[in-house]
Amino acid sequence: MTHIDEAALATCTLTLNLLTKLKKSGALSESEIAEIFSDSIRQHRAINTHENDAAASFLETARISVEQE
Numbered sequence: 577m578t579h580i581d582e583a584a585l586a587t588c589t590l591t592l593n594l595l596t597k598l599k600k601s602g603a604l605s606e607s608e609i610a611e612i613f614s615d616s617i618r619q620h621r622a623i624n625t626h627e628n629d630a631a632a633s634f635l636e637t638a639r640i641s642v643e644q645e
Contacts (some may be wrong), residue, residue, distance in 0.1 A: 584631045591612075608641070613642075616635055617639075
């Protein structure tokens with residue numbers, strides 16, 4: 577399994593935390609949050625490195641977590 581480097585993990589975690597707070601506050605709709613996740617995942621996959629694939633997988637899991645809250 578490929579690991580995410582520390583900078584990418586920090587960025588993904590920040591994204592997850594911000595989107596969770598924005599969803600809870602009602603500042604963004606669920607569809608807006610889904611679009612942000614989709615765009616970010618697509619950008620990571622487009623670069624096509626093992627690290628970016630790992631980051632995209634992390635974001636896919638994070639998206640599910642945010643959607644379930």
